[in-house]
Amino acid sequence: MAGASHKRVLPGFGLSLGFTLTYLSLIVLIPLSAVFIVSSSMAPQEFWSAVTSPRVVASYKLTFGTSLLAASINAVFGLLLAWALTRYTFPGRKIIDALIDLPFALPTAVAGIALTAIYAGNGWVGSLLEPLGIKVAFTPLGVLVALTFIGLPFVVRTVQPILEDLETEYEEAAASLGATRWQSFQRVVFPTLLPALLTGFALAFARAVGEYGSVIFIAGNIPMVSEITPLIIITKLEQFDYRGATAVAAVMLVISFVLLLVVNALQAWNSRRFGRNS
Numbered sequence: 001m002a003g004a005s006h007k008r009v010l011p012g013f014g015l016s017l018g019f020t021l022t023y024l025s026l027i028v029l030i031p032l033s034a035v036f037i038v039s040s041s042m043a044p045q046e047f048w049s050a051v052t053s054p055r056v057v058a059s060y061k062l063t064f065g066t067s068l069l070a071a072s073i074n075a076v077f078g079l080l081l082a083w084a085l086t087r088y089t090f091p092g093r094k095i096i097d098a099l100i101d102l103p104f105a106l107p108t109a110v111a112g113i114a115l116t117a118i119y120a121g122n123g124w125v126g127s128l129l130e131p132l133g134i135k136v137a138f139t140p141l142g143v144l145v146a147l148t149f150i151g152l153p154f155v156v157r158t159v160q161p162i163l164e165d166l167e168t169e170y171e172e173a174a175a176s177l178g179a180t181r182w183q184s185f186q187r188v189v190f191p192t193l194l195p196a197l198l199t200g201f202a203l204a205f206a207r208a209v210g211e212y213g214s215v216i217f218i219a220g221n222i223p224m225v226s227e228i229t230p231l232i233i234i235t236k237l238e239q240f241d242y243r244g245a246t247a248v249a250a251v252m253l254v255i256s257f258v259l260l261l262v263v264n265a266l267q268a269w270n271s272r273r274f275g276r277n278s
Contacts, residue, residue: 035253038246050247055223056232062140063229064255067208070147075201078155079193085156086163100157103150108213115146116218138220143228146214151204158200162193195267202263209256 039047050056085097103111119126119136126136136142166189174184212230219226229252236245 035246035250038243039250042243042247047247050244051251056248058224059227059229059232063209066140066144066147067205070144070151070208071201071205073148074151074155074204075197078152078200079159079197082156082159082163086160100153103153111149112214112217119145137218138226140226142218143215143226146218147208147211150211150214151208154203154207155200158196159193162196166192195271198263198267202260206260
């Protein structure tokens with residue numbers, strides 16, 4: 001009936017919005033603002049010295065560089081894995097599908113110890129790689145391996161539902177019009193998958209930036225070589241340098257927020273472009 005008020009199961013907009021903002025403030029905004037409040041109590045020169053020391057800068061490069069690279073690797077191979085699990089039926093498919101979630105359930109310390117045991121010089125894989133001049137454990141490459149391991153499920157689980165809902169008729173129609181397999185994927189499938197793929201990339205990157213447990217074992221934590229920024233923060237806290245720790249944490253927070261903002265902007269741009277073209 002036109003003009004009749006629609007009754008909703010949940011309370012009205014005002015109450016729902018108030019509860020949402022209160023919960024978000026208590027869980028997210030207040031803790032994050034505390035980081036900036038504590039770091040703002042530092043003198044500008046002291047803050048700059050804390051966040052730009054050579055050791056800290058080296059940890060930034062390692063943490064954000066390997067996180068971006070690991071998320072990019074997962075975006076490619078996570079898409080291929082989701083495609084195989086969705087579009088093909090083969091023996092052991094359900095087992096592989098269940099193993100995708102293993103990094104979610106596995107304690108990060110256990111993952112770190114397992115990766116170190118495998119990729120160390122006397123490990124199963126490390127003993128084969130070291131004669132070739134490839135050292136994984138206790139190097140930045142080991143950090144990359146750990147971050148790739150823990151980030152893979154984010155890409156697969158965000159792309160997989162989109163692939164399951166995407167009907168193959170669109171690809172068949174493109175093929176009937178003379179499109180090659182690559183053209184069908186590029187012009188029909190990929191634009192639909194791109195928002196989910198960017199979301200998976202952003203989630204994998206965010207998880208990698210803050211990862212600690214699985215990295216410290218395989219990284220070796222060598223200053224200026226394989227020391228990640230979260231470990232720098234932990235070290236400063238253990239030394240009772242709380243303001244220095246919050247200063248580094250504030251820089252990490254700002255950089256992560258900017259990068260995630262860029263990814264979200266790309267998602268919005270792609271959605272508008274795809275919406276106009278559809």
